[in-house]
Structure formats: C-alpha cells, structure tokens
Amino acid sequence: MAMNKADFSRTELLIGEKGLQALSKTCIAVIGLGGVGSYSAEALARSGIGKLILVDFDIVEPSNVNRQILALQSTIGKYKADLMQQRILDINPQAEIVVHREVLNKDNQEQLLAEADYCVDAIDSLNSKIDLLEFLVRNKKRFISVMGAGNRLDPNLIHISTLDKSHNCPLARRVRKLLKQREIEINFPCVYSSELPIKPNQKSNNPSIEHPNISQKIVYNNSQRIPIGSISYIPAIMGMMASSWVIKSILKDSTDN
Numbered sequence: 202m203a204m205n206k207a208d209f210s211r212t213e214l215l216i217g218e219k220g221l222q223a224l225s226k227t228c229i230a231v232i233g234l235g236g237v238g239s240y241s242a243e244a245l246a247r248s249g250i251g252k253l254i255l256v257d258f259d260i261v262e263p264s265n266v267n268r269q270i271l272a273l274q275s276t277i278g279k280y281k282a283d284l285m286q287q288r289i290l291d292i293n294p295q296a297e298i299v300v301h302r303e304v305l306n307k308d309n310q311e312q313l314l315a316e317a318d319y320c321v322d323a324i325d326s327l328n329s330k331i332d333l334l335e336f337l338v339r340n341k342k343r344f345i346s347v348m349g350a351g352n353r354l355d356p357n358l359i360h361i362s363t364l365d366k367s368h369n370c371p372l373a374r375r376v377r378k379l380l381k382q383r384e385i386e387i388n389f390p391c392v393y394s395s396e397l398p399i400k401p402n403q404k405s406n407n408p409s410i411e412h413p414n415i416s417q418k419i420v421y422n423n424s425q426r427i428p429i430g431s432i433s434y435i436p437a438i439m440g441m442m443a444s445s446w447v448i449k450s451i452l453k454d455s456t457d458n
Contacts, residue, residue, distance in 0.1 A: 207293035209249045216452055221249055223455035229447060230254035230317035232305055232333060234281040236268040236436030237347045237443070238323030243270055244444035245321075246289040252297040253289060254317055257282045258304045268433050305329060310336050319447045320344035323440065327372070331379045338385050345390045345446045348373040350436040351429035352398035359394050359435070361442055367393040390446055392439045401430035 213221045229250050231242045234257040242253060259281050265272035271284045286298045301313050305324070310333060314320060320342055324330040330346075337344045346364065349372035360367075364380075364387045367373040373393050380387050 205294060207249070207295060212249055219455055220452050223451050224249045224448065225251040227451050228252035228254065228316050228318050230256065230314050230320045231323060232256045232314075232320065233323035233325065234271065234285050235259070235265070235323065235325065236431065237325075237350055237440040238321065239270040239281070239285060240437040240440035241321050241323060241347075241444045242285055242289065242440075243292075244441050245447065246292045246296060248444070248448050249293070250296070252299070252316070254299045254301070254314065255282045255285050256301045256303070256305050256313060257285075258302055268431050268436050270437070305333060307332050307336070311340075314342070318343065319450065321440075321443050321447065322346040323443070327375060327379075330376065331383075334376065334380060334389075335383055335385050338380075338389060343450065345392065345443045346376075347439050347443050348376070348391055348393035349398070350394070350439050351431050352401060353394050353396045353435050354399065354432055355394075355396045356434060356438050358396040359392065359438055359442060361390065361392055361446055363388045364391045364393075367391060367395075369395045369397050371398060392442045392446075394435070394439070399430065401428060 209221055227250055229245050229252070231238050231245070231253065234242060234255060238257070242255065245253060261269070261272045261276045261279055261281060261284070263277055266274070271281050271288070276284055280302050282300045282302045286300050289296055289298055303309065305313060306329065320337060322330065322333055322337070322344060324333060334346060348367060348370045364373060364377060370393045373391065377387050
C-alpha cells in the first residue's frame, strides 16, 4: 500500500514553490522534546522540513500532561523521541527522521548534530545547555536557543531577540554569565520572556505530588531541586516562535540565493 503524500499546498500558497522546496531540503535538529521542543518539532514538521534530528533521552511522565504535546495518558512511560518520530511520520510520511535517545554532551554533540543545517536548543538542564551553546557558537552553527518558559503566564511578553538583550529571565542571566566565563559571544538569537517569574506555591502534603499549579519538572542547579510552575501555552508559544525564526531564516536564504 502506497504511503499518502503530505499536502503542503496551503503552505505553498504563502511561501511559493521555491520556498517549499527550500524547507524540504533542510535538516533541523531539535534538542529536547519537552514542552518547548515538542511544539517546535511539530511546527517544523507541518511546515514541510525534509529532515529532522530529534535528540531526547527522556520518557513521558504524568506531570508532563499539562504542557507537552506528546504527553497523553496513553503515552506515559514511552520515549519522547520515539513518539515524536511517529507523530511526524503521521504528518509527513516522506520526512526523514533521525532519533537519538540519549543525553547530548561534549562527547557526542559533534557527531549527532553534524548534518544539521539549523538547531533548536530546547534543553532545560543548565550544564547541558551551556555545553551545547558553546559548541554551536564555536562551530558557527545556525541556531536559536529557548530560555526559561516556567513560572510565567503572559504570552505578550515573549520575544525573539539576542541573548545579550534579554532581561527578567533567570535562566538567560545564568546562561550569559557562564558563557562569558568561557569567552563565548552571547549575541545569538533566542526566545525569552520578559515577564518577571511568578513565585510558585510550593505547599504540598505529598512530596511526590506537587501543588496543582506546580509542574513536576525539576531543574537541577548546584544540586538543588527546584520545582518550576508551568502552564500549557507558554512553552508551546516559545517553541513555535523558535521554529518561526528557523523557517524565516531558511526562506530568506533561499530568496538571497
């Protein structure tokens, strides 16, 4: 039985045949498939990107259901990278998907990202994020990085700018500081929120069940375990905005050439 071909005719009406061809010939790596990265990969797939490299070691957990497109009752316990691959192929059977169910680190990042024309950094682990950004900058890769999506409610305060111009984002502040210590330029594109983070209500009678307004997502920072509050739409919007930057960059390159 022949596979159905994805219909991108509505996209072609907007960007033209040349633009659609440019997207189909581009390889994008999405590193991290949580609330941000899953929506970013979804947007890229529905735009007709021809090849996607998906990097994520994690499985779906119950606390992911409030914000991650892959998180359903039926997918709890399954690998996010595998689920994203299945979902993309259900959108576009002609897409080429490379899956890496592993932690991206200094030892493997050059190999795993070698074919990527663009990268979307959707990592929320600080040390891994810094290592990745250092690699991308030093190797002059084209990429966009997404900063903190937690503890925020206002989508009107999400921006695409450069990291050096970001403000009111604790994660961006730490990233800037650590990259400067490594003598890495910080004028690369990023998605960030200028909304002052909301302090989460950390009251809970059960240490394994957070307050209903608190995500179970844990950010490790100097051995501290910090619960981060989250809402459905903020990570999704930030991931979509990262994909918009990638898509517009590809289209601009195709026009310039």
